[in-house]
Amino acid sequence: MLLRHTPKEIKARKALAINPAKTCQPIGAMYAGLGIHGCLPHSHGSQGCCAYHRSTLTRHYREPIMAATSSFTEGASVFGGQANLLQAFLTIFTTYDPDIVAVHTTCLSETIGDDVNQIVKKAKADGTIPEGKYVIHTPTPSYVGSHVTGFSNMVKAMAVQLAEKTGKSNGKVNIVPGFVEPSDMVEMKRIAGMLGVETILFPDTSGILNGPLTGKFQMYPKGGVTIDELKRTGDSIGSIGLGAWASADAVRALDTQLKVPCQVHDLPIGLLATDRFVDALRTVAGVSVPDTVTQERGQLLDVISDMQPHLYGKKVAIAGDPDQVIALTEFLVTMGMKPVHIVTGTPGKAFTKRIKEVTARFGDDINVKGPGDLFLLHQWIKNEPVDLLICNTYGKYIARDEDIPFVRHGFPILDRIGHSYFPSVGYKGGLHLLEKILGALMDRTDRDAPEERFELVE
Amino acid sequence: MLLRHTPKEIKARKALAINPAKTCQPIGAMYAGLGIHGCLPHSHGSQGCCAYHRSTLTRHYREPIMAATSSFTEGASVFGGQANLLQAFLTIFTTYDPDIVAVHTTCLSETIGDDVNQIVKKAKADGTIPEGKYVIHTPTPSYVGSHVTGFSNMVKAMAVQLAEKTGKSNGKVNIVPGFVEPSDMVEMKRIAGMLGVETILFPDTSGILNGPLTGKFQMYPKGGVTIDELKRTGDSIGSIGLGAWASADAVRALDTQLKVPCQVHDLPIGLLATDRFVDALRTVAGVSVPDTVTQERGQLLDVISDMQPHLYGKKVAIAGDPDQVIALTEFLVTMGMKPVHIVTGTPGKAFTKRIKEVTARFGDDINVKGPGDLFLLHQWIKNEPVDLLICNTYGKYIARDEDIPFVRHGFPILDRIGHSYFPSVGYKGGLHLLEKILGALMDRTDRDAPEERFELVE
Amino acid sequence: MTGERTHTVNPEEIKKEILAKYPPKVARKRAKQITPVSSDEKDGLKVGANVRTVPGIITQRGCCYAGCKGVIMGPTRDIINLTHGPIGCGFYSWLTRRNQTRPPSDDADNYMTYCFSTDMQDQDIVFGGEKKLKAAIQEAYDIFKPKSISIFSTCPVGLIGDDVHAVAREMKEKLGINIFGFSCEGYKGVSQSAGHHIANNAIFTHVVGLDDTVMDAKFKINLLGEYNIGGDGFVIEELLNKCGIELVSTFSGNSTMDQFANCHTADLNAVMCHRSINYVADMLETKYGIPWIKVSFLGPTSTASSLRKIAAYFEDQELIDRVEAVIAEEMAPVEAKIKEVKPRCEGKTAMMFVGGSRAHHYQELFRDIGMTVLSAGYEFAHRDDYEGRHVIPDIKIDADSRNIEELEIEPDDTRYNPRKTEEEMKALEEKGYPFKAYDGMIPEMEKGSLIIDDISQHETETLIAMYKPDIFCAGIKEKYAVQKHGIPMKQLHSYDTGGPYASFEGAINFFDEIDRMLNANIWQYLEAPWQKNPELSAKYNWE
Amino acid sequence: MTGERTHTVNPEEIKKEILAKYPPKVARKRAKQITPVSSDEKDGLKVGANVRTVPGIITQRGCCYAGCKGVIMGPTRDIINLTHGPIGCGFYSWLTRRNQTRPPSDDADNYMTYCFSTDMQDQDIVFGGEKKLKAAIQEAYDIFKPKSISIFSTCPVGLIGDDVHAVAREMKEKLGINIFGFSCEGYKGVSQSAGHHIANNAIFTHVVGLDDTVMDAKFKINLLGEYNIGGDGFVIEELLNKCGIELVSTFSGNSTMDQFANCHTADLNAVMCHRSINYVADMLETKYGIPWIKVSFLGPTSTASSLRKIAAYFEDQELIDRVEAVIAEEMAPVEAKIKEVKPRCEGKTAMMFVGGSRAHHYQELFRDIGMTVLSAGYEFAHRDDYEGRHVIPDIKIDADSRNIEELEIEPDDTRYNPRKTEEEMKALEEKGYPFKAYDGMIPEMEKGSLIIDDISQHETETLIAMYKPDIFCAGIKEKYAVQKHGIPMKQLHSYDTGGPYASFEGAINFFDEIDRMLNANIWQYLEAPWQKNPELSAKYNWE
Numbered sequence A, B: 001m002l003l004r005h006t007p008k009e010i011k012a013r014k015a016l017a018i019n020p021a022k023t024c025q026p027i028g029a030m031y032a033g034l035g036i037h038g039c040l041p042h043s044h045g046s047q048g049c050c051a052y053h054r055s056t057l058t059r060h061y062r063e064p065i066m067a068a069t070s071s072f073t074e075g076a077s078v079f080g081g082q083a084n085l086l087q088a089f090l091t092i093f094t095t096y097d098p099d100i101v102a103v104h105t106t107c108l109s110e111t112i113g114d115d116v117n118q119i120v121k122k123a124k125a126d127g128t129i130p131e132g133k134y135v136i137h138t139p140t141p142s143y144v145g146s147h148v149t150g151f152s153n154m155v156k157a158m159a160v161q162l163a164e165k166t167g168k169s170n171g172k173v174n175i176v177p178g179f180v181e182p183s184d185m186v187e188m189k190r191i192a193g194m195l196g197v198e199t200i201l202f203p204d205t206s207g208i209l210n211g212p213l214t215g216k217f218q219m220y221p222k223g224g225v226t227i228d229e230l231k232r233t234g235d236s237i238g239s240i241g242l243g244a245w246a247s248a249d250a251v252r253a254l255d256t257q258l259k260v261p262c263q264v265h266d267l268p269i270g271l272l273a274t275d276r277f278v279d280a281l282r283t284v285a286g287v288s289v290p291d292t293v294t295q296e297r298g299q300l301l302d303v304i305s306d307m308q309p310h311l312y313g314k315k316v317a318i319a320g321d322p323d324q325v326i327a328l329t330e331f332l333v334t335m336g337m338k339p340v341h342i343v344t345g346t347p348g349k350a351f352t353k354r355i356k357e358v359t360a361r362f363g364d365d366i367n368v369k370g371p372g373d374l375f376l377l378h379q380w381i382k383n384e385p386v387d388l389l390i391c392n393t394y395g396k397y398i399a400r401d402e403d404i405p406f407v408r409h410g411f412p413i414l415d416r417i418g419h420s421y422f423p424s425v426g427y428k429g430g431l432h433l434l435e436k437i438l439g440a441l442m443d444r445t446d447r448d449a450p451e452e453r454f455e456l457v458e
Numbered sequence C, D: 001m002t003g004e005r006t007h008t009v010n011p012e013e014i015k016k017e018i019l020a021k022y023p024p025k026v027a028r029k030r031a032k033q034i035t036p037v038s039s040d041e042k043d044g045l046k047v048g049a050n051v052r053t054v055p056g057i058i059t060q061r062g063c064c065y066a067g068c069k070g071v072i073m074g075p076t077r078d079i080i081n082l083t084h085g086p087i088g089c090g091f092y093s094w095l096t097r098r099n100q101t102r103p104p105s106d107d108a109d110n111y112m113t114y115c116f117s118t119d120m121q122d123q124d125i126v127f128g129g130e131k132k133l134k135a136a137i138q139e140a141y142d143i144f145k146p147k148s149i150s151i152f153s154t155c156p157v158g159l160i161g162d163d164v165h166a167v168a169r170e171m172k173e174k175l176g177i178n179i180f181g182f183s184c185e186g187y188k189g190v191s192q193s194a195g196h197h198i199a200n201n202a203i204f205t206h207v208v209g210l211d212d213t214v215m216d217a218k219f220k221i222n223l224l225g226e227y228n229i230g231g232d233g234f235v236i237e238e239l240l241n242k243c244g245i246e247l248v249s250t251f252s253g254n255s256t257m258d259q260f261a262n263c264h265t266a267d268l269n270a271v272m273c274h275r276s277i278n279y280v281a282d283m284l285e286t287k288y289g290i291p292w293i294k295v296s297f298l299g300p301t302s303t304a305s306s307l308r309k310i311a312a313y314f315e316d317q318e319l320i321d322r323v324e325a326v327i328a329e330e331m332a333p334v335e336a337k338i339k340e341v342k343p344r345c346e347g348k349t350a351m352m353f354v355g356g357s358r359a360h361h362y363q364e365l366f367r368d369i370g371m372t373v374l375s376a377g378y379e380f381a382h383r384d385d386y387e388g389r390h391v392i393p394d395i396k397i398d399a400d401s402r403n404i405e406e407l408e409i410e411p412d413d414t415r416y417n418p419r420k421t422e423e424e425m426k427a428l429e430e431k432g433y434p435f436k437a438y439d440g441m442i443p444e445m446e447k448g449s450l451i452i453d454d455i456s457q458h459e460t461e462t463l464i465a466m467y468k469p470d471i472f473c474a475g476i477k478e479k480y481a482v483q484k485h486g487i488p489m490k491q492l493h494s495y496d497t498g499g500p501y502a503s504f505e506g507a508i509n510f511f512d513e514i515d516r517m518l519n520a521n522i523w524q525y526l527e528a529p530w531q532k533n534p535e536l537s538a539k540y541n542w543e
Helices: A025-033 A047-061 A074-079 A082-096 A107-112 A116-125 A147-162 A182-195 A227-235 A244-258 A271-285 A291-306 A322-334 A350-358 A374-383 A395-402 A426-448 B025-033 B047-061 B074-079 B082-096 B107-112 B116-125 B147-162 B182-195 B227-235 B244-258 B271-285 B291-306 B322-334 B350-358 B374-383 B395-402 B426-448 C011-020 C024-031 C064-073 C087-092 C122-127 C130-144 C155-160 C164-175 C192-206 C232-243 C257-265 C274-288 C300-314 C317-345 C363-368 C383-387 C389-394 C422-430 C457-467 C476-483 C503-519 C521-525 D011-020 D024-031 D064-073 D087-092 D122-127 D130-144 D155-160 D164-175 D192-206 D232-243 D257-265 D274-288 D300-314 D317-345 D363-368 D383-387 D389-394 D422-430 D457-467 D476-483 D503-519 D521-525
Strands: A039-044 A100-105 A134-138 A173-176 A199-201 A238-242 A262-265 A315-320 A338-344 A367-369 A388-391 A406-408 B039-044 B100-105 B134-138 B173-176 B199-201 B238-242 B262-265 B315-319 B338-343 B367-369 B388-391 B406-408 C034-037 C080-084 C148-153 C178-182 C219-226 C245-252 C268-271 C292-294 C349-353 C372-377 C449-452 C471-474 C489-491 D034-037 D080-084 D148-153 D178-182 D219-226 D245-252 D268-271 D292-294 D349-353 D372-377 D449-452 D471-474 D489-491
Touching (some): A039 A047, A047 D064, A047 D087, A074 A107, A082 A100, A082 A116, A100 A116, A116 A134, A173 A182, A173 A271, A182 A271, A199 A227, A227 A244, A238 A244, A238 A271, A244 A262, A271 A291, A271 A426, A291 A426, A315 A322, A322 A338, A374 A388, A395 A406, B025 B039, B025 B047, B025 B147, B047 C087, B082 C457, B100 B116, B134 B147, B147 B244, B182 B271, B182 B426, B199 B227, B244 B262, B244 B322, B262 B271, B271 B291, B271 B426, B291 B426, B315 B374, B322 B426, B350 B367, B374 B388, B374 B395, B388 B426, B395 B406, C011 C024, C011 C449, C064 C148, C192 C274, C219 C232, C219 C274, C232 C245, C232 C317, C232 C503, C257 C274, C274 C292, C292 C300, C349 C457, C363 C372, C383 C389, C471 C476, C471 C503, D011 D024, D011 D457, D064 D178, D064 D274, D080 D130, D130 D164, D164 D178, D192 D274, D219 D232, D232 D245, D245 D257, D257 D274, D268 D300, D300 D363, D300 D503, D349 D457, D363 D372, D383 D389, D449 D457, D457 D476, D471 D503, D489 D503
Parallel strands (some): A039 A100, A238 A262, A315 A388, B039 B100, B173 B199, B173 B238, B338 B367, B388 B406, C148 C178, C219 C245, C219 C268, C268 C292, C471 C489, D080 D148, D219 D245, D372 D449, D471 D489
């Protein structure tokens, strides 16, 4: 057994995290920063943080992840990181020439209390940040929240630190897509496009983290939301934040500070959440939903109805980020499946409440914990086995030990491709998810079928 | 063992087909007919043919397949089927009100020598075919060729029997997509759209065989090439036939009869065949290829290069339709894989030649047979095992017996979803195929890995 | 809320509505096959059946070959079933029926997963296919050394005059194994039914009686007309065995040629699907003296009563007691399941159009969970399957039926052995024991329902539009057209991916399945929010 | 065609080109770490190393924690490695290094697949994390009953003043198992290297020497600095065993605490990665009298010579003979593979920037198949890893290094036992036997090549643009930036998904891998047809 020390008996833990279902803020902030065109994310802390985040993002996307670090030494940790950050700006703008640097902090710089805002001001004032170049920044202490929090913080920083209000509407809708894949961002834009809604989607890692092989490395690939677009988010007719954890803060800040009205919705994963997303776009922009969208909806519905015998009543364990897990759970319930063990690593009390809402038809018959970890999830599974596990790559250890069909979803996925290219949001994304879920379940049926029940037609 | 009687030792067979890799013409003609908007395919023969074809197409598409039959009895078989066909026209146009009926024959009506052309003329003359309604027809004797031949024949009938030449160019390019999925047809149109090329794609089963669930059954769903469009194919600037087996006859007929110049290309599956398709579109229409297309190409290339360790040198067995298998084989070779056993059930001498071309780097070290059957393929595999099998659903019996990773591709796929919704043509289709291939290979690696080699990062 | 609908729709009106859309001659023809059940008095109701389908009408029906090869011979595992014809016929009948097969060992014969065909080409049509057929048999023999090969004729075979029977005789002699053919060309008869008859005849002629070994068992019967779809046959056999009853053969789920050869040694024939196999039952009685009874193992009541019928036949108290004990034991979980499921299904409505017996047999299962069958009909039945066997003498033999050979069977010279004396039979019958009896579907149909034989796509649509049923049962070709309406559709040919549904165990599966289908939440999402609520004002909110 | 390039590019020019793009101060700093090899005479070449990375420069380097927890302690399977800090550090070092572990039985301890962390929250930062750390240790003990727990400090731990060592002592006493801590905060030192040193110190202090049991084997050694990436350690151990040499311990691939506790009973330390583990080798010699030698099992020549070196140490003819026999046997397939692969690889060029020894060790493997290394450098080495151990006395201890504790080791009172007398050592040395010797990378580098320490992204780009290498070796962070150029990139930290590459067997794997990477046809398709041939005339054709 790969996880041979995991006992069935569950003992309460208060201090020890085992096999976490989250990681720390800065990586989320780095990911968000990569979604601005011409941006170099910068990690203000020990160089190991930056190395770890770049490595993990690289393994997940199989794409270059460029980011710089303040390379703290013991001295800097004692005397403060201002000199490091100023040197970093100088090096970066001289050598790598980004349009914008997105600075996030780490537990180190937060613990010693570096005032990044102050340092950036100084750097602007003294020309270390050249004219026409931008620096945005956000505190992302690793000991608060999770990678989702870090993402949220950096997205909020984009809005707050760049958005301007001219008073003249640009007729666009801001979409904050949440901590999702580049493919998901493309799909959100495609859906909005089908509705004829012009959008500013930020951050936008498409074109950057699913880039082509062309024989040429580009430090700043095509793609990403532009600084100019970010500035104009203040003139949009409204904002839609997708995912309360990852996107609410940014759209609310625009609402509060620049009076851009906002809505916060679940990530549009699955039939109903996509319905709400489309409906929100429609009502915010005052457009009609074209038949092409309704057609895609109907296709998803069609496949779900066709495949009911394989879906209905199947028990599922899920772990992942709260916005993802909430929408996924609702999708599974919509399809007739029964999510029985649900964990997120990211804190936030609303999680349990929302999960209880979307699983209401099952009453109290659901294990849910946020924040929880994969060790707990595994123990739950040992106590009540499931037909399917949906989790990031780390779930594979549980899946193999317990011999459970496994669908990879979430962050990070280190051992398969596809997530960068095929969305899970929208109706098409739902179909793709469904294809994977059915594939996992039906492969298992085929594997375990006695010969007389090995079926040609399923 | 599911196929327990299949011996390793190969004995030559001349008369006995075992586990065929093809089926008969009429089903291909029926499928093609469904790709015209408002069309009811009609099977001129025994009602069992129609039932079988509808069942198989239904199981593959999980969609309603509407088609009528002449319901031959013994009497009709002796005295000829004219009365049946005339009655059928009457019933059909009265009760089901299609815009067009696409008649194909069967071995029965062919053997007795029914002159469908003559019957249709008569029915037109006497008003059994109402004014403004159309009937096209093609001979599809089951004892010649395969389902691909039947498809080709019906597509040719569409062109020949409906196309007109006004002398005024419509600026469009005809695309005959080959015997592919609705999703593939959508993708071909999307690619042409990205290039800004206006097309008439026929037949077009998208919207018809991947339809939505809406709470209402539509006998003639939205979608399909219209009769009007088919008429105008004669005014197009050129035709591109994709797949020599399924599409060449139609585009050549348009060339010969109406002087619409044509090109015939491989199905655009995989990097290089898609390159040729895009390049053909570009040169025929005289347009530039936009960056968006080059970007998609680069994405496919990128993933192939990233995943080389999992692909390179892997041995593959493939069975399917000749146009599909040729393009697939080339794709596998492009990716560094080694297709070692290749079978199609459809006759045609060019098959072996083309396969030898695309596998040239492996010299004579390849088993290829057309027409061959799955029994032979299985025997080859027993003699030289492979790392992957690509085949329609019937391949699952071989895959389970021989414990080979299995990717479903081709017709029919009766036990999984996805083929109707996710293309395998184009660069995106290549990515989707690749996702499936890698999934199959890597799942196997994970399954068989000793614990110390069970990898988080692959 | 539900169930009320039944009474708001008049079946006569529906019939009218249906016929209105046909050309007059077609309407007249169809009228005879559409029978409203307008009152509780059902005597004299007739249902036209086993007649030609009007060309162009979009029927459910298949062909003679499908009935012969697909239905009857397909499930037999130890024979090479060789299709003589173009590739399609063999291809489409390859593994598509879900009849399960479980050989006794890993090296026992099992050709179920194989498709054998002569794959006729145009030159075979022109010059005749007998040579190729012979060569194919030889190749099959060389590779597989099977104990038996059968040949199925497809449409062109009869037309070009290939004599498959002569070829069979020749190759049988040459190879020394049992080889025989079926003249089951697709155009014969009006539906699969012709193929059943042809299959029955050939099996009876070429196989039955070849092995006189008598099984060492006290109560041994044949189960006829059970094809082991989704494992039905397995659970029925288990149930019988539990009662102490042994199967000599099953026609033809999970069957072997050896069982057929030996089946004349059984003491009773229990017939499930009357339509497809009653010929064999009759012939076995005439030739060997084995009585037959109609049974059904679909639905707990039928299952119990069928077991009791078999036990009563043997007139053995020990067996009768054992059967009662088994019924008591098995019924408990079924009743518990009904209790669980019924509240969610009660009052809902169903329709079923399928086969030649299932559209009848399954009605009990729906009734058990409080559901009403609004309309039903068969795909390839004869009038007796609707009206009961008493109608047989009245059935007019038309040209299509006349062409299907009726074997002349005589009592076997040496082996005719009436299992019961005439007196014993009479005594049982007087106690109400129903030998050779089948009342058909009509008695099951409630007032307000509609019987439709050989239903068409147009009729299906009209029924759905007017009756608005909660569930529809038919075959794969109808499935998705029905489901597009948002109405779940259950395949009662192949059971979708489900089953077994026979026996007590199967009933539980079926109740669960219907419960799932009626109550899956997916059907509530047919409308998108913008369809439900098309106004266009945005409400901004923070949560 | 290839290989020629080497001589067309002047390393001095490249250096100039690189430096031109830096701010002047940065350029001055980097200049010291970039060393062109401009002539065949390499004496006196210096490579600045183990110095701070300039902020903002996009370095390959990680942190002290990564070196301590990730590299050294990570591979040890029977200890709970508990990260005290926010969740990220533990998360990123969870199963990401491909160091393989094979416990002797299914129930033997193996915590490799687990990530343990105190997941510090803001209140822990404010109020101190010791309480939580203690509780976490208690919980770990309660659930797992491990034989040992170690604690890794992350950045905030040192800053807020948590005394992990005090906690360790307290809990060790309370629970009666071995518990100890590492002050390996991420900001310490200038790279992972600091962490190696800290890990070495703690293991030596808290574990080595705890078990005096002597293994019953004639030739027993420790293998130091081998982390079993991709199974390298497995094949090396197999090879040694084949020769009759037993491993008492490996630092730290596939290792256990018990092995560490017992390692002082070995008779020789063979050091693979000099950089990461030479501290332990030195300390074991000082305290227990075990000599050490530098070995490498990467490349067949090195592997053979390392085996011979070990055999020579034991001065046992039987062993020497056996080693020669093994080498002869193992070398044959390697030579065959070289013969197969070399024609396809010869003349191609490589670069490697990685680790603290691999950028040196792997050069032999490339050379064996006719390839040239154009440029190389380490990520976290010290000057001795470039220039050889003779330079150690000259290395200036800067502030960053000074903070890393240097243990004062004395010979053990009772257990100090020189394995060889001074005379024996001297005798061997006079025969050229190289105790404690390491010449570093420089001798490997050819004229025209360029050595770069702590390479940056900008420098990588410049190298690629100017040298146009055929293959590039580095780590995951560099992989795809390199491959975007159409140049295959081999990870030499984690081997991508490959390995083992050590020993004779591994060499064959490596040659195959490089052959594949250089010759995969995918690289020839970078250009689309419309890019190659942009004119716009259609050619119509029928085939």
